[in-house]
Amino acid sequence: MTALWEFLVEPLRMEFMVRAVATTLIASVVCATLSCWLVLIGWSLMGDAVSHAVLPGVVLAYIAGAPFAVGAVIFGFAAVALIGLVRNTSRTKEDAAIGVVFTTMFALGLVLISITPSQIDLNHIIFGNLLGVSRADLAQVAVLGALVFTVLIVKRRDFTLYAFDASHAHAIGLNPRVLGATLLGLLALTAVVALQAVGVVLVVALLITPGATAYLLTNRFSRMLLIAPALATVCGLTGLYLSYYLDTATGAMVVLVNGVAFALAYLFSPSQGVLPRLVKHRSTAAARG
Template sequence: MGFWELLITPLGYDFMVHALITTVVASIVCALLSCWLIMAGWSLMGDAVSHAVLPGVVLAYIGGFPYVIGALIFGLGAVVLIGVVRQRTRVREDAAIGIVFTTLFAIGMVLISVTPSQTDLNHILFGSVLGLSRGDVIQVGVVALLAAAWMIFKRRDLTLYVFDPGHAQAIGLRPGRMRWTLLIALALTVVVAIQAVGVIMVVAMLITPGAAAFCLTRRFGLMLVLAPVIAAGCALIGLYGSYYLDLSPGGSVVVCQGAAFAVAALVGGLRRHAARSRLAADPVAVAR
């Protein structure tokens, strides 16, 4: 079987076309956000929101209303709860995040366990990208477009807030408002990615592409390009690999992203070593 045939054959099935569109779109949106999360040190917050939406998604499926609504309510509600716990108790933010997201995630697990057995909700945990309908793909596309447009529209403010909150406040940006801007983008992005990889592995898509891009460059503008390219490539390789090797689609995508990070870290390390070697060999020339 030739390369072209290997590439085209899966596209003869609607479920693979829907899976490819959804996963690539979700990967790109997650990768964009991951750049800001990495630079802001919000990896744990991404983990918290991605797990805290589980009760909302379960209730949405049980109640028969769009999962977007339930996920957004619980995602933003989790952020509010984290703030309340942090302000009203003596615990630090990392502890507050851990308490809130584990509790909400456990509530979601309990809801799944008491749901009638004929309703299979495991796809919420592990993703169901091969079972998406055309309507699901459209829904994901709309939410992804909103999330991407929101981030692109606010990219300068978000970047300034992430790198220099003091200067951002000095020029009139409100840190609290910018924090909520980033959190709203996070909640929307989590909603998009859940369909592709499920609640459990969303955090990988929110962190790994940005971390891989950060290993390759220190220019933030270039990070915003590299991260989506890496994520989209991993989505395609992971899904094609899952089709031909009969593997978990979401798991394959995340494994590819982990491999991409390992390669990026290795390349970045080699480049830094080469730069140090050049500096040691001829510091005057390097300085010029």
């Protein structure tokens, strides 16, 4: 028991680890909650687009001496607007518009990084620097996370109805376009929250994997909203501790543990798992035979 207590407490004796734990908890809960709607609507690729498109905004914010979140939010909204503009004013389909916009903006960010004299390593924005989160960064994550989470909880019924049946939502007086635009705006803000934890490249994993895992474990959306944040929190803390003791990349380890959780749900979920369905199929075939 003493050894387990020391295992849990030792990292928390250092202030940077306390900030890392707090950032991981906030990012995990907020991303996982939003991921339930992203998975349900089918916006996984949109999450990828927005998370990559914020990179030039972060670099430009650094050049201007402004908070990273300001540039990231501006470019996140700009990416959403550009995707909609290209899709609605040309023959380009949505997936192609997303691919063009996010790869172009991500490439712009990489170019800006390559030509920007910097006293800090801007590559941390790409790959994450969870152990380097400052007090100001944590405060920023906490404010944005609280804002996104509050809106998601307050409007959860409207968002859920929009996800299941936008036509019915319109019929009862809701505006599907406004709801969709609100979700996309929250997606841009959430990408900024997760960026502090795992970097631009891996943000999409936190935005999709928890919801996809919960989707395999339950058929009720209300339960998804509980399972996804709980799983993401456990996976986030597990990844953080493993990275500390194994001396590995922190953000990548957090994402890897989330991926392992999805794999376990994919294989062993009582209702949707591959192995239980295989056993059931064989039992049915044997009974008929």
